[in-house]
Amino acid sequence: MTKFFILFALIPFFVSQISAQTNQKQRLIVLTDIEADPDDSQSLVRLLLYSNQIDIEGLIATTSIHQKTRVAPETIHSILGAYEKVQPNLLKHETDFPAASDLHKIVKQGLPVFGMNGVGKGKDSEGSEWIIKVLEKDDNRPVWISVWGGPNTLAQALWKIKERKSKREAKRLISKLKVYTISDQDDTGIWIRKNFPELFYIVSIGNYWDATWNAINSVIDGANNEVISNDWLAKNIQQGHGPLGAQYPDVAYGMEGDTPAWLMLIQNGLNNETNPNWGSWGGRYELYIPEPLKEPIIPVFIGGAEYEPESRPIWTNADDTFTPRLPNKYGRAIRKDTATYTNNKVTLWRWREDFQNDFAARMDWCTSSFEEANHPPVPALGHPDRITVKSGEIFSLDASGTTDPDGDNLSYWWFQYPEAGSYSKTISFDPYSENLYNLHTIIAPEVEKTETAHFILKVTDKGTPALSRYKRVIVTILPN
CATH class of the missing domain: 3.90.245.10 (Ribonucleoside hydrolase-like)
Known part of the structure; x- marks a missing residue:
């Protein structure tokens, strides 16, 4: 058995172990x-x-x-x-x-x-x-x-x-x-x-x-x-x-x-x-x-x-309330849609393309070898998934250590999920960094009491079909 074969044979094990730990x-x-x-x-x-x-x-x-x-x-x-x-x-x-x-x-x-x-x-x-x-x-x-x-x-x-x-x-x-x-x-x-x-x-x-x-x-x-x-x-x-x-x-x-x-x-x-x-x-x-x-x-x-x-x-x-991101033909890889949507169905259909692609990939697994199929990326964070900042503080988030079991190129998208936290207003950050592995120049808003804000990292590979996984970072914001 070659070392190359052993590596691929163990990949499913490593992926499952990462999941099992968290x-x-x-x-x-x-x-x-x-x-x-x-x-x-x-x-x-x-x-x-x-x-x-x-x-x-x-x-x-x-x-x-x-x-x-x-x-x-x-x-x-x-x-x-x-x-x-x-x-x-x-x-x-x-x-x-x-x-x-x-x-x-x-x-x-x-x-x-x-x-x-x-x-x-x-x-x-x-x-x-x-x-x-x-x-x-x-x-x-x-x-x-x-x-x-x-x-x-x-x-x-x-x-x-x-x-x-x-x-x-x-x-x-x-x-x-x-x-x-x-x-x-x-x-x-x-x-x-x-x-x-x-x-x-x-x-x-x-x-x-x-x-x-x-x-x-x-x-x-x-x-x-x-x-x-x-x-x-x-x-x-x-x-x-x-x-x-x-x-x-x-x-x-x-x-x-x-x-x-x-x-x-x-x-x-x-x-x-x-x-x-x-x-x-x-x-x-x-x-x-x-x-x-x-x-x-x-x-x-x-x-x-x-x-x-x-x-x-x-x-x-x-x-x-959700504004989709669309692929850009030139320049920055993604751009905002021209329309924003608000209702209860948005809470589900905003993820629909992701879970349908995931379904399709797993159906491929029924007949394909590991090498022939796509597998989801494994996101990571360069910091804890819960952090605390003070009002007015500038901080950043990063996806250091993110990998893909198939060696695929990866795309990143960071976004705030206002409805999931107690702080429901938009938090300012550098919009040009939303599709980088590090989201930077985030400005903690002024708050009168302790609030929480949720940020989601979506990592998508460029395999077929493209698969996405996520990390959620909960930021606790303290008043001065």
Whole structure:
């Protein structure tokens, strides 16, 4: 074995070790009304390509408003069968992709009934029992429940915990749960939030079109819409990428509407699952009690049940203001777009080109050798990711030590993320340094109380497809 071969063989190991030093895998249970819409199958195909970065502990087939009397665990097994054929090749690129046999064991199902008809005495299912079993494991990490359909299987698990456990034990188990549900797709969502006010819960209430997650598949002014086109999906995902890509169905109602419910768990340097207000590939959300909804369409999505306003704060839609950067033909590599966009969908589509390219690269991994494929850069900082400055102080940020496993040339983009910090105004810095490895001449603003400001470093390689990773720097600004 030559030294050259040994080096390339070890690259996936080194990359995974770097990630392991700075990130902790998140535990995940998926509730899916798979077969109600092709998008659940699409989301599952993508999720399996990240199964080495997320500890998937349950794949539970459920019902929803769109599929009231049927569950389809057989479709989950079918997609896992395709994953089994590509898993050995995925391991050439990164470590820890689980064996398909282990994933088959955690496929469960809820009751084939709608909403609250599946909650109460005698309504246990293997799905609801599995949620409780996972929660009871000797593992202090939170358990994320990613809800792609109706959450009644989760509601039954919560009902049983409350009925059968001591108050102390119930509180302990529920405190481990973190829920992200794609809107309310049955009448148990509002019941859960009302009866378990301490439960961490992310949801866009109301109709689907106003939801943050809807930005994943919407044609939007200012966004790169090519990466959600049917031609792009056929070329980069469905065709010529092995059996797993071949399992990715054509779009019917919308591409991957469920994927935002777990995108924040990917280890990319930007995502921070414990702080939804910091922004991530899955969007940005703030904790508040939303105004009561008035649209008459609301009962349609919760099975005709009577609509109830929210009774406590939930993590829900938040707005970002964003000016995209475009490639420059001459001179400085990037330039500002002529338009600025503000709404809740911006919080997600601002990252859409990045996560679609990442998806395409991982799909390449299903059939390509390490040398033939692209892999994400590994950003680094020449200083801590949390620094403290005083009002009026001039400081700088730098990306010293940033590398790329394929030896690709790298592009940099530094920007402030005002909505993520307590200081929401624009902070002055030398605009010509925003695409250098060092952002300099940053002037700490005058503040009357201690504030925080978030700066994001985006590093993008020039491989095919171009891949991006991030570093977040939180600057604490002290008054004089």
